[in-house]
Amino acid sequence: MSLPWARIFGSLRSHLGSSPLPSVSRIASTNTTPFHILVSTMISLRTKDEVTLAASLRLFSVAQTPAEICALSADRIAELIYPAGFYRTKATSIRETSRLIVKQHAGQVPADLDALVALPGVGRKTANLVLGLGFGIEAICVDTHVHRIANRCGWVTSRNPDETERKLQEILPRAHWIEINELLVAYGQKVCTPISPRCSSCVIARQCRRIGVERSR
Ligand code: SF4
Missing domain, CATH: 1.10.1670.10 (Helix-hairpin-Helix base-excision DNA repair enzymes (C-terminal))
Structure with a gap:
């Protein structure tokens, strides 16, 4: 066609x-990292834009990197991203994903679709957004x-x-x-x-x- x-x-x-840009694009348009885009996209699932933006900024004001997020408990992450939809499940996924990024990828978000979708709570939609907005890879x-x-x-x-x-x-x-x-x-x-x-x-x-x-x- x-x-x-x-x-x-x-x-x-x-x-x-x-x-106004969608929340994750707004985060991507500031001086940010692929990790921030990954985490804010995970928070954004089934969540309104304003809530996603505020929840992401609250979390990043306390922890910026995968190692810093790992150091928080899942309960503390849940508290910071509340009232995002499924905030408890997302908190567990964000913590586990951060741990795996530290353990398996030397603390760097992988710029690879298969490696991204292998992380907990990360589907194709999230992975493609991270590739595009985080790395400038056509996706x-x-x-x-x-x-x-x-x-x-x-x-x-x-x-x-x-x-x-x-x-x-x-x-x-x-x-x-x-x-x-x-x-x-x-x-x-x-x-x-x-x-x-x-x-x-x-x-x-x-x-x-x-x-x-x-x-x-
Ligand atoms: S509003 Fe949507 S459905 Fe209607 S003409 Fe535009 S693109 Fe098509």
């Missing part, structure tokens, strides 16, 4: 302009917004985010692999919302087949 990707991404960028992070919008528009037909990632890899120029997540997350929160998207003011409506959209504004 040949789509005017440069125009689509240009329209999204112009429309979103100075809109497509497919979360619920990217999956929904790519299917609605008819760019791909897929049943789950992993399939969406594979299909986007076939059609999307590599230059857009990293930015697609940041743009579609922000667009999905603001315009192409899960229920009743704002199609009447959508800047990419001409490239959208509105598949499965029954109600819109």
Whole structure:
């Protein structure tokens, strides 16, 4: 499929302009490390952006590195990242992941998909975001917004985010692999919302087949 990707991404960028970035992108835009991006992405799962940002900053104000996080108890990490969703489970995963990074990777987050997904609490979505935002390695992070919008528009037909990632890899120029997540997350929160998207003011409506959209504004 040949789509005017440069125009689509240009329209999204112009429309979103100075809109707030998703929380992990905001953390990535400051002087930060791949480890911070990894941890804040783990905190962000099923958690609102404002909560993710505040919880990440609270944790990093106490511990910055894998070794420093290992030195905290899981209870203390849970306390710092509360009220992020599943904060107790995440605290255990963050501590164990930090321990393994110290033990198996000399304290450095591995810049490798297979090594990242071998860490507890790290799936493809998190790993791809860390590769893209943390290391500048071309990777497509497919979360619920990217999956929904790519299917609605008819760019791909897929049943789950992993399939969406594979299909986007076939059609999307590599230059857009990293930015697609940041743009579609922000667009999905603001315009192409899960229920009743704002199609009447959508800047990419001409490239959208509105598949499965029954109600819109
Ligand atoms: S036209 Fe509607 S469904 Fe398609 S991308 Fe825009 S807001 Fe989403």
